[in-house]
Amino acid sequence: MATATAFTPQTFAKLSPHPFHLASLQQSHHPQAQAQPNSNNASSTPTRANGRAPHESRPISINTSSLSHAHGSSMVRIGDTSVICGVRGEILPATSIPQWRKPLNPAADVSSAEEVKEEGAREMRDYDLLVPNIELATGCSPSHLPGAPPSTLAQTLSTRVYSLLHTARVLDAEDLRIWYTPEEASAGVNGGDDAMRDVEGEGEELQLEPELRAYWTLYIDVLFVSLDGNAFDAAWAAVLAALRDTKLPKAWWDADREMVLCSRAKTNALRTSGLPVACTASVLTDREKDVEHDGTFAVMLVDPDREEEKLCDEYLTAVVDRSEGQTGLRGISKFGGRTQGSAEIRQLVTVAEKRWEEIAKVLSQ
Template sequence: MESPAPAPALSFPPQTFQKLSPSSYLLRHLQATPPTRPSGRSPSAFREPTVHTNSLSHAHGSAVVRTGDTAVVCGVRAEILSLKYGDGKSQGRVTVLRSNEDEELMNDEEDGGEGELRSRNLIVTNLELGTGCSRDYHPGPPSDFAQTTTSRLHRLILSSTSSLISPSSLRIIHDDEIKAYWVLYIDVLCISLDGNVLDTAWASIIAALRSTRLPRAFWDADSESVLCDPEMKLGLQLGPLCFTASFGVVSTGAEEDGEEQDGSKVVILSDPDEFEEGVCEEAVMICIREGGTIARIEKGGGLLCGMEGLGECVRMARSRYETWEKAVRDAV
């Protein structure tokens, strides 16, 4: 009598397990020897960036940056903001009470020009998620994620610690008096989203600003207005370069010799993709300035990453700075 055939084994492709139990799926990869992420990268590996500038013909500066499957386009457009003083001496869209404010702003460089940029609203930043950039994106009003990322990018631009844009390059002066400003509209469009859009968007802003060329603007006393010389293009006066590096932190709950360790093992994932961002319990962002100094640290989501972990993030961020700097300098 023939024995009954064994029941077929129940098996699923890895993608199914990834959707059913994403946390376990990631942890199984990290608990392997050596630890490997689902994408095949090691925990400390970053995705290689590509940078192209001057891709938009109708913008004063532009850049296309891609890291892995995350790709963004940044365009910089400039408009002239004329000042209309309380004495009616100048014409323009904005009325500013005549006082010693201009002189104070021009002489006060301790904050890196942050006060002048903020008070005049000289930088307008926006990030938009393009239709089809991600399977989780739904057309409609800006999502909380897009608005939060826009706010973070805007803070980085205006932060006195980064000192990215010098207000002096935006002033239009006549006889030591500010007559008008250039206002920069920085728009970032994410055309493909696979995690860590902040680092990619920030690099695109840096590259676009470095490629920006504005016509020479001057005050014409006869017409009492600002005129531009389209034949003479001037670049922006930018501060030292600075780049961000983002990390995800996850606890593996690893065990050794059958006994739980004193505290779960913490793994830091460099440049997390979209899947890893959804699983990680904590996020860390390090902004490194030229020379290796720390410009900004953002940390949220938990208490897994202590001082030792932050030190490791800083070390990797400094290494990542060198990669971004080379890519941007070669493109501009």
């Protein structure tokens, strides 16, 4: 007697992955499932092949101060995606910057707070004071072997992180400036005289203005230990956590040596503005139907894993910040596809708000 042959779901997933994932999500649209909405059948709820709901994210864990040789570091794990980020500052003399111009001094110049922020954003962008680098050639996945040249994905991630660092204005340029005040030097020589001095032959008083001598340049290195999808969200969370953990040595300009000196004992914590959190979703569609004429089944999968990313051609990312109580939209990006419109983007923003609460809770622990 012949033995019946049965295939496990894992076998079907390997033989025909796209129909398998699509069938898992279309169970709620089955006529029997719609006829019995109150039944306890699990098929009434759309479930992804990995067991998660379409808008369900994987749990996230964040550890900071993981690297002793960096000024700030973090390790982020989202499901089976693990990322390590290290931040290290280096001194950039102002004399080494081509076409450098003196910035606005908040203490001396009569300028609005918005003008000072714009000037700081210009400095960080024009002088490249923030240098992120994403490294995927670590054997983190079968597609990224050790020693391989930078892939397109790695370069794209570096560009997106660089852009978001500037558009979200996470850092204050004042924390990266190294000032030298001549009046402090003259006060030490003259035995603590006032900073104001009389000009010879006149009764006017001259205030010696601070001079900007150097900047801190932050090199932000992100290393993927393992990659199971959603690389951007993991990389951005690691960068944000590492910057919040960064403590730069106290630096000052030594007029006698004409160079910047740093303290081994004293540090200044880097201040971050807000908490912009990224939430990415991929869109799984029925490839056998024409989008324009027949319509198509399309479902948004939040925090996709590696297998889901292989089957999707459309991706959306929303960056939100609720640190001030209200939702602030810091960025929206969309790649490929044409099934998702403004309604779906608003839905993703709502999901991103919940994701922000989860990450904010983890960072506060």
